[in-house]
Amino acid sequence: MGVVAASAVPRIDQMLRLDATPASLRVARDAAEQAASACGLGDAESYDFKLAATEAVANAIEHGRPCADGCIGMRVHEEGPGYLTLCVSDCGNFVPPRIEPADLPERGRGIAVISVLMDEVELLPGDNGTIMRMRKRLAA
């Protein structure tokens, strides 16, 4: 059996397909919290991580569009060097052209909260939808 440096193998790489319904939020939260704990984040940081996951998935459920399978995608994985990354994807168009002015305050609040909780937040247009990618720095 070979010995592999801990940083070379992600401790967490999990992909979920979540029904685009509020009941999925607890599933997202539990997965995010477990991943954060597995990567050594403390209680408060794990809590922040699961809050960010809840905000991002709620945002996709309320303002995005589910994919053909009726789901929102979520991936949580350790990314070298030193980041725990959370991606939440839906199959709506890239946000800026689609966002309705009436949506802005609420959607904005969720994203503002996420930006405080995480070290990096990006909203990426994809070929088939929109991905919100968030990164939390892990202790060296």
Place this chain on the structure above:
Amino acid sequence: MLGLRAHQYWVLDGGLEGTAYRVSGGGDLDLAARPSLAEALERAVASGAHTLELDFTDVAFIDSTAIKVLVRAAVAVKERGGKLEVSVSSPNVLRIFAIAGVDRLFEVTLTLPTVPDEVEPV
């Protein structure tokens, strides 16, 4: 409480007493809890109460979708000179309110659980 296991949250409408309307909540308050929370707070606002007292000492988690419901109620009672007050017992929940930046609209108080005078030895 009925539905607690299925829903992971509860909202209890305590009704109007004097000039205060009390609503209690527990568990995880997110998008799934929002309809119940919104209904209770709409009744509270419609009652004409001066103070909306939210006992969230059993709340373990709250997100911005639930906080938005509180903001709407707080704005409505403030317009008639009233106020909304929230008590929580989780420092993490208190921190979410701070992050959401709602501290100017209503007061959130941290109430730590009381320790009984006589604690049985374990």
